[in-house]
Structure formats: C-alpha cells, structure tokens
Amino acid sequence: MAEEAGKALNSHTLSVLVENKPGVLTRVASLYARRGYNIDSLTVGVTENPTISRMTIVVHGDENVIEQVTKQLNKLIDVIKVVDISPQESVDRELALIKVSADASNRSEIIQIVDIFRAKIIDVSPKSLIIETTGSGDKIDALEELMRPFGIKEMVRTGKVALVRGVKLTQFDK
Amino acid sequence: MSAKESERFSGAKSLIKSLEYEGVDTIFGYPGGVVLPIYDELFDSDIRHILVRHEQAAAHAADGYARATGRTGVCLATSGPGATNLVTGIANAYMDSVPMVALTGQVATNLIGNDAFQEADITGITIPITKNNYLIKDAKELPRIIKEAFYIASTGRPGPVLVDIPKDVSTSIINYEYPETIEIKSYKPTFAGHPKQIKKACELIEKAERPVLYIGGGAIISGAHDEIFSLAELLMAPVTTTLMGKGAFPEDHPLSLGMLGMHGTRYANYAIIDSDLLIAIGARFDDRVTGKIESFAPNAKVIHIDIDPAELGKNVKVDVPIVGDAKMILKKLISTLKIKLPRTQEWMRKIETWKKEFPLDYEVSGKDLRPQYIVQQLNELCSDGIFCTEVGQNQMWAAHYIRTKKPRTFISSGGLGTMGYGFPAAMGAKVGCPDKDVWDIAGDGSIQMNIQELATVVENDIPVKVAILNNMYLGMVRQWQELFYNRRYSFTNMKGQPNFVKVAEAYGAEGIEVTKKSEVRDAIKKALKSDKPVFIDFKVTREENVFPMVPAGAAINEFVEYGGFR
Ligand SMILES: Cc1ncc(C[n+]2csc(CCOP(=O)(O)OP(=O)(O)O)c2C)c(N)n1
Numbered sequence: 001m002a003e004e005a006g007k008a009l010n011s012h013t014l015s016v017l018v019e020n021k022p023g024v025l026t027r028v029a030s031l032y033a034r035r036g037y038n039i040d041s042l043t044v045g046v047t048e049n050p051t052i053s054r055m056t057i058v059v060h061g062d063e064n065v066i067e068q069v070t071k072q073l074n075k076l077i078d079v080i081k082v083v084d085i086s087p088q089e090s091v092d093r094e095l096a097l098i099k100v101s102a103d104a105s106n107r108s109e110i111i112q113i114v115d116i117f118r119a120k121i122i123d124v125s126p127k128s129l130i131i132e133t134t135g136s137g138d139k140i141d142a143l144e145e146l147m148r149p150f151g152i153k154e155m156v157r158t159g160k161v162a163l164v165r166g167v168k169l170t171q172f173d174k
Numbered sequence: 175m176s177a178k179e180s181e182r183f184s185g186a187k188s189l190i191k192s193l194e195y196e197g198v199d200t201i202f203g204y205p206g207g208v209v210l211p212i213y214d215e216l217f218d219s220d221i222r223h224i225l226v227r228h229e230q231a232a233a234h235a236a237d238g239y240a241r242a243t244g245r246t247g248v249c250l251a252t253s254g255p256g257a258t259n260l261v262t263g264i265a266n267a268y269m270d271s272v273p274m275v276a277l278t279g280q281v282a283t284n285l286i287g288n289d290a291f292q293e294a295d296i297t298g299i300t301i302p303i304t305k306n307n308y309l310i311k312d313a314k315e316l317p318r319i320i321k322e323a324f325y326i327a328s329t330g331r332p333g334p335v336l337v338d339i340p341k342d343v344s345t346s347i348i349n350y351e352y353p354e355t356i357e358i359k360s361y362k363p364t365f366a367g368h369p370k371q372i373k374k375a376c377e378l379i380e381k382a383e384r385p386v387l388y389i390g391g392g393a394i395i396s397g398a399h400d401e402i403f404s405l406a407e408l409l410m411a412p413v414t415t416t417l418m419g420k421g422a423f424p425e426d427h428p429l430s431l432g433m434l435g436m437h438g439t440r441y442a443n444y445a446i447i448d449s450d451l452l453i454a455i456g457a458r459f460d461d462r463v464t465g466k467i468e469s470f471a472p473n474a475k476v477i478h479i480d481i482d483p484a485e486l487g488k489n490v491k492v493d494v495p496i497v498g499d500a501k502m503i504l505k506k507l508i509s510t511l512k513i514k515l516p517r518t519q520e521w522m523r524k525i526e527t528w529k530k531e532f533p534l535d536y537e538v539s540g541k542d543l544r545p546q547y548i549v550q551q552l553n554e555l556c557s558d559g560i561f562c563t564e565v566g567q568n569q570m571w572a573a574h575y576i577r578t579k580k581p582r583t584f585i586s587s588g589g590l591g592t593m594g595y596g597f598p599a600a601m602g603a604k605v606g607c608p609d610k611d612v613w614d615i616a617g618d619g620s621i622q623m624n625i626q627e628l629a630t631v632v633e634n635d636i637p638v639k640v641a642i643l644n645n646m647y648l649g650m651v652r653q654w655q656e657l658f659y660n661r662r663y664s665f666t667n668m669k670g671q672p673n674f675v676k677v678a679e680a681y682g683a684e685g686i687e688v689t690k691k692s693e694v695r696d697a698i699k700k701a702l703k704s705d706k707p708v709f710i711d712f713k714v715t716r717e718e719n720v721f722p723m724v725p726a727g728a729a730i731n732e733f734v735e736y737g738g739f740r
Binding site: 027064071072075077078080 | 301483484488
C-alpha cells in the first residue's frame with residue numbers, strides 16, 4: 001500500500017496510433033471528458049503512413065488511471081495501438097512561440113538569453129520580439145520564467161511530441 | 175446472387191441487400207424525408223418492418239429482440255428528431271452490451287454542417303454511447319460499413335453501432351458487391367483465455383473453501399450457462415447473479431443464492447462478504463452490486479473472467495484476470511480442474527442456515543393485494559415465459575420473485591435503468607420469440623413512458639401481456655423518500671392516472687382490472703388465453719417497499735431495518 005502511494009500521480013506519455021479519419025480526435029477527446037481523465041497535452045499529426053496518425057498524449061494519474069486510460073483508448077475501434085513510452089527510452093520535444101515586450105533598452109539582454117537557450121528570434125518590432133524555441137518542457141518552462149520579467153504578451157505551446165529511441169518502433173502489430 | 179457478383183444498385187437497395195445478407199428478418203422503425211429511398215426499397219423487401227409510434231421504442235424493441243434471440247437487433251429512423259429520439263434506446267443498449275445496429279437517415283452530404291432542415295450531428299451525439307459509429311460519405315463505402323457494423327456490434331463485448339446514411343448516398347448508384355471478409359486492423363477481440371491464467375485460476379479454486387460464483391450479463395451473452403452449471407455442481411459452490419445475469423443459473427436450484435447487491439438477498443450478500451474466493455464471470459462490479467467497494471468480499475481472492483479487458487481491475491483489485499469468452503474459458507477451466515471431492519460442505523451448511531434465517535419474504539397474510547404475490551403467481555402460471563420489466567420497485571420484485579431458469583428469459587434495463595424500456599422490449603422479444611408468452615412487469619409510472627406502443631402491438635398482432643403493478647406512485651422514488659427524506663413525497667404521487675383498462679381498449683387491446691388477491695390467478699390465466707395484447711391493471715397496496723435493501727454507499731451486509739422488515 002505504502003509503495004502504491006509513492007507511485008501516485010506520475011505523468012505519462014502515451015503514443016497512440018490511430019486511423020487517419022475525421023472524428024477520431026473527437027472520440028479520443030470525448031473519452032477523456034466523459035471519464036474525467038486529466039490530459040496535460042495532446043498533439044496529433046500524420047505519420048509516415050498517410051492512413052495513420054500519431055497522437056502524443058500526456059496524462060497524469062496513478063497506475064490505475066493510466067491502465068484504464070490505455071484500456072479505454074484501446075477499446076475505440078479506430079485506435080490501432082497505445083504505448084506508454086516512459087521518459088528514459090523516448091525523446092520528446094515541444095515547440096513554443098513567445099511574444100515578449102522589448103525595446104532598445106533591453107533587446108540585447110533578451111537576445112543573450114535567447115542565444116544561451118539556443119532559441120531563435122523570428123520577428124522583431126519596435127516594442128516586441130517573438131521567440132521560437134523547441135525542447136523539453138522543462139527547458140521551455142525555464143525560458144518562460146526568464147522572459148516573464150520583460151513582460152510576456154502572448155505565448156503558445158504545442159504540447160509534447162515523442163518517439164521511442166533507437167531501432168524500436170511503436171508500430172501496430174495487432 | 176452470390177456475394178461475389180456485382181450489380182448496379184442504389185445505395186438504399188444496397189443497404190437492404192446487405193441487411194438480407196446479415197440475416198436481418200425484422201426492422202423496427204419510423205419513416206421521414208431523408209429515409210424515403212430506404213423505405214421505398216423496404217416496400218418490396220421480405221424484411222418485416224414494424225412501424226413503432228416513437229423512435230425510442232424502435233431502439234428498445236430492437237434491444238429486446240436482441241436479448242431474447244441472441245441476434246443483432248436493427249432499428250431505423252430519419253435524420254434530426256428521428257435520430258435523437260433513438261438516443262435513450264442506444265444508450266440503454268450500450269450500457270447493457272446489447273448487439274444493435276441503428277440506422278439513421280442524414281441530410282444530403284452537401285448540406286451536412288449547414289444546419290439544414292432536420293439535421294442533427296447524430297454521430298457526434300452518439301460517440302459516448304455507441305461501440306462505434308459511421309457517417310457514410312460515399313455510397314461505395316456502404317456495403318463494407320454495413321458489414322463492419324454488424325461484425326462490431328455482435329462480436330467481442332457487443333454493443334450498439336450507428337450508421338448514418340445521407341440521402342444522396344441512398345440514391346446514388348453503385349456497383350454493389352457485399353464483402354465476404356472483414357479486415358479491421360484495430361479490432362481483434364480475444365476469445366481464448368490465457369492458459370497460464372486459467373491454470374492460476376484452477377490453483378485458487380482447488381484451494382478455496384468458501385467460493386462464490388458471481389455471474390453477470392456477460393455469461394448470458396457468451397452462452398456460458400451450461401458451463402456455469404457444471405462448475406457450480408463440480409465445486410458445490412453457491413451461485414449469485416446480477417440483474418443482468420439472471421437466467422445464467424437456474425434459480426430453483428439449491429445452489430442458487432438469487433441476486434446480490436443493493437436489493438440482493440441477505441444470504442447472497444452474506445455469502446459474498448464471507449467468501450474466500452470470488453469467481454466473477456461476465457460481471458462488472460457495478461456500484462449497485464458492490465455497495466461500498468472496500469467492504470465487498472474483503473477476504474476473498476478474485477478471479478475475473480471478461481471479454482472486455484477494460485473491465486478487469488477497473489473497480490476492484492483482481493488476483494487472476496482472464497480476458498476472453500466466458501464459455502470458452504470455463505470449458506478449458508473445468509477440464510483442467512482437479513477436484514475429487516468438493517471442499518464446501520461446511521460452507522454450504524452455513525449458507526443453508528442463512529437461507530432459513532433470512533428468507534426472501536413479505537407480508538403475506540390478509541386480503542391485501544401485494545405486488546410480490548402477483549409476481550409469484552406470474553412465476554408459477556407462466557414458468558416458461560419471457561419476462562421483461564420496467565424500472566423501479568416492479569423491476570426489483572420481478573428480480574426477486576421471477577425465478578428465472580433459462581438464459582434470455584429475463585430482460586431488464588440494468589445499466590441505464592430506463593423507465594419505458596420494458597413494454598417496447600417485450601414487443602421486440604415477442605417478435606423474436608413468437609412461441610413464447612412474453613410479459614412486461616410494469617409500474618404505473620414506467621408504462622406511461624412508452625404507452626403509445628399499444629398501437630404498434632395491436633396493429634402488428636404482437637400479443638404481449640403487461641402486468642401493471644399500480645401503486646399510484648413513482649414507487650421506488652417514493653420508497654427512498656420514505657426511508658431517507660422523512661416521508662416528504664415530493665412529486666412522486668401520481669394522482670392523475672388514466673384508466674388503464676380503457677386505454678388498452680381504446681387502442682384495441684384487452685384490459686383487465688384486478689383489485690383483490692382472489693382475482694389474481696384468474697386474471698393472469700385469462701390474459702394468457704387471450705390472443706390479443708393485454709394490460710392487467712393490478713391495484714396494489716400503495717406503500718409497499720422493496721426489501722431487503724442496502725442504502726447506496728453502504729457495505730452490502732448493512733441492510734435497512736424498517737418497520738419490522740429488513
Ligand atoms: C427515464 C427515467 N426517468 C426517471 C427515472 C428515475 N426513476 C427510477 S424508478 C422511478 C419510479 C418508477 O415508478 P413506477 O414505474 O411507477 O414503478 P414502481 O417503482 O412504482 O414499481 C423513477 C422515477 C428513471 N429510472 N428513468
């Protein structure tokens with residue numbers, strides 16, 4: 001029991017292969033809404049096979065929740081495969097665009113930070129900059145924190161995409 | 175024509191051909207603008223179409239037909255209001271895992287999304303209450319989709335599948351060819367249980383001293399009743415069923431404990447609490463069954479057999495989960511088991527004493543017309559019938575006093591608890607099983623939720639019998655108000671009841687009123703003799719309660735003690 005409590009509320013990344021059909025995203029989203037699971041992020045895009053899309057879903061909960069999420073996803077007819085890819089064996093990235101207040105007095109300071117983070121400035125105006133960055137969620141959080149004092153006007157993050165490292169694939173086999 | 179040859183048909187004709195290939199003999203439906211092409215084809219078809227009076231009843235009738243026969247039920251409605259009227263019936267079938275194909279018309283593809291006249295996003299609406307659904311965008315896809323729909327509805331854990339058919343899909347001409355095989359890469363239900371798990375289960379069973387078989391509706395769907403019978407007798411283990419599981423084990427057998435849970439028998443619930451091994455078969459540990467989950471079978475190891483992997487470990491911790499078809503798994507399990515002499519003598523003695531001490535009973539004395547007495551008489555006089563129920567006290571009394579002996583003869587809305595289900599379901603059951611006497615055990619509230627189907631049963635000569643246990647209350651809700659809300663009967667007193675006998679007669683059915691205990695048996699016999707649909711309006715004691723009862727959220731051995739009843 002004590003051991004179980006220790007495992008509580010982990011964040012999990014699910015890589016989900018689905019049929020590339022209209023309505024599939026609604027089905028997945030409706031499943032989460034109905035059963036009250038908490039999605040942190042969900043990204044979808046087509047795979048190397050144009051009939052199949054990959055969703056990367058970040059969800060947090062205890063082991064039971066993750067097990068139910070996986071099983072309920074598997075029950076959807078259009079879901080081909082669900083794999084819980086643990087952080088050690090996968091690489092993940094997120095993209096963020098941050099529009100930050102900037103003028104002549106602090107522009108160079110911001111540029112320095114952006115360089116350190118190996119981010120990019122993709123738009124400049126007299127009163128603002130847009131920064132583009134990719135990386136782990138932590139890295140983006142850190143950059144966001146550093147930009148906050150300058151004044152973040154707008155920001156958008158894509159949510160995580162992830163793939164298993166090495167030759168191993170999350171192909172469908174069922 | 176074989177399924178191979180291709181011919182040029184309209185979408186509507188292709189649909190009817192496909193239904194014929196699937197062996198569909200009956201459709202319950204209601205026409206409308208966008209399904210006119212389909213109805214035009216039905217006009218010439220051998221498929222029997224039954225025109226209901228409300229689409230909800232079409233879905234329930236298809237559901238009752240499916241539960242009584244084991245075949246997939248089919249209902250058909252037009253777009254918009256027709257489709258949305260099906261929704262309760264679809265949700266009901268979903269909750270109880272009933273194989274159903276619901277066909278709906280849709281506005282033409284070029285109008286979809288424009289708020290066209292009678293447009294509703296029915297595939298969107300039914301996502302959470304269907305096993306799968308389809309909007310056919312191209313008529314060429316129709317044969318494949320119909321084939322998939324029937325396959326998905328009836329295999330694995332069955333459920334409703336909705337197919338939405340735009341009007342232009344019905345009218346366009348295609349090269350029709352019905353596919354022979356199905357390839358859905360993402361849908362491969364598991365049937366055979368894992369041998370290792372079955373072996374583990376056997377080890378637990380061989381060691382158990384106080385086992386209980388806990389049987390749900392999945393056992394009926396799988397047709398596992400013979401195997402359950404063998405297993406129970408081999409182990410000499412008591413068997414309790416859920417409402418949905420009634421019929422999977424004969425309730426007149428000494429090993430039967432009847433139903434468990436909120437309105438379960440005392441002895442069934444005590445047996446669960448005291449057991450050291452629970453063998454759950456096709457049951458899903460519903461909260462109406464388990465009560466407070468931590469107190470449910472606290473000392474038992476649990477073996478759980480179910481075809482739906484998502485049910486295993488969902489509500490309770492399971493020691494041996496086995497995914498697959500109950501019948502196949504039990505066959506394997508029984509042949510693997512090494513039991514020479516059952517080890518349950520002492521356990522069965524204990525159960526016998528509980529049965530003697532806490533029998534299922536009610537106030538029998540006197541002339542009062544008690545609902546339980548009526549159900550007992552129905553059980554006696556019509557032991558080979560099919561019993562459908564509505565929802566409420568009537569349902570629980572039916573569950574207690576109809577001693578179901580065979581599968582598919584007790585049909586009730588378990589998961590959703592839909593008032594208005596029983597009457598149309600009885601209609602569907604009678605259509606599927608015309609040689610059986612089919613009853614709906616009803617409450618006066620529930621029967622009024624689909625009473626218009628009297629017209630359907632009269633018109634189509636479907637002689638179902640309805641026993642209305644008329645307490646002039648929404649009885650089950652009134653019972654809760656009596657027990658938990660200080661007898662404040664807020665809107666449960668139905669003062670404006672119609673004269674049910676006259677209502678029946680107005681539609682061309684027969685009506686019988688019963689006010690005395692002494693008239694009960696004659697009325698039932700008269701109804702059975704009649705070749706018409708019959709309403710019997712039993713004017714029962716008004717404030718009768720369903721006991722035993724466990725309050726919601728309590729442990730299942732914490733019964734309500736009230737007015738000398740428990
Ligand atoms: C469609 C629907 N609405 C409301 C309820 C809530 N409900 C459950 S039992 C019940 C009372 C049923 O009354 P009646 O049909 O007269 O049967 P009785 O309990 O008196 O036997 C109600 C209102 C329900 N189950 N279904």
